[in-house]
Amino acid sequence: AQSVSQHNHHVILSEAASLELGCNYSYGGTVNLFWYVQYPGQHLQLLLKYFSGDPLVKGIKGFEAEFIKSKFSFNLRKPSVQWSDTAEYFCAVKAKAAGNKLTFGGGTRVLVKP
Amino acid sequence: EPEVTQTPSHQVTQMGQEVILRCVPISNHLYFYWYRQILGQKVEFLVSFYNNEISEKSEIFDDQFSVERPDGSNFTLKIRSTKLEDSAMYFCASTEDIQGAKNIQYFGAGTRLSVL
Numbered sequence: 386a387q388s389v390s391q392h393n394h395h396v397i398l399s400e401a402a403s404l405e406l407g408c409n410y411s412y413g414g415t416v417n418l419f420w421y422v423q424y425p426g427q428h429l430q431l432l433l434k435y436f437s438g439d440p441l442v443k444g445i446k447g448f449e450a451e452f453i454k455s456k457f458s459f460n461l462r463k464p465s466v467q468w469s470d471t472a473e474y475f476c477a478v479k480a481k482a483a484g485n486k487l488t489f490g491g492g493t494r495v496l497v498k499p
Numbered sequence: 500e501p502e503v504t505q506t507p508s509h510q511v512t513q514m515g516q517e518v519i520l521r522c523v524p525i526s527n528h529l530y531f532y533w534y535r536q537i538l539g540q541k542v543e544f545l546v547s548f549y550n551n552e553i554s555e556k557s558e559i560f561d562d563q564f565s566v567e568r569p570d571g572s573n574f575t576l577k578i579r580s581t582k583l584e585d586s587a588m589y590f591c592a593s594t595e596d597i598q599g600a601k602n603i604q605y606f607g608a609g610t611r612l613s614v615l
Contacts, residue, residue, distance in 0.1 A: 417602065419603075421606070426608070427608055428502070428503065428590075428606050428607050428608040428609070429590065429592075429606035430606075431603060431605070434603060436599070436600070436602075475542065477542075479602075484547070484554070484555040485530065485532075485547055485554070485555065485594070485597045485602070486532070486544040486547060486555060486557070487534075487542075487544065487604060488544070489534075489541050489542040489543075490541065491540075491541050492541070492542075
């Protein structure tokens, strides 16, 4: 069965700092990859996705992620965070041969200090 | 932007009681899902539903759980006899399709279930 790992449980940083959140998955076949964000009290919102093509994908709010197939990774980045980026971030994988369910990482809580 | 809505936002129940969690998926979506997140743990897939049938379910989704689309808009998760370990946040999601660019799951804000 596939699994997804997010390296950091908590990240604290100051405004304007750069953010990188790691995500690795274990599955050898074709995958779709997602990053979701959950702001306090709100629903899980899609930040960006990778289905195929250019491995560097851009999402909303200045986020981007790079799919490195050889490393089974899909790390999320933002060059300069804002206080409003305080949220929990979830990496998720859909393995093509494993139905349509999403397998989630454990989430990373990001706190941006003003 | 259309949203998946879930009610109630918080449900408190006694052990052994039945609960029904409700979801209204996005109106043109055809595939529906339930996930749960026990406090401090990962979001876990429970079940997917399409064309009035369960299309996939996890080991967690045992005989105590059932899903239904009672009308054209609601999608419900029923837990027949709740246990303490059912306490979790339950998320509903829907997708328009399972192919290509439409295969994006949109989530509701969740229902927090507390079993006492």
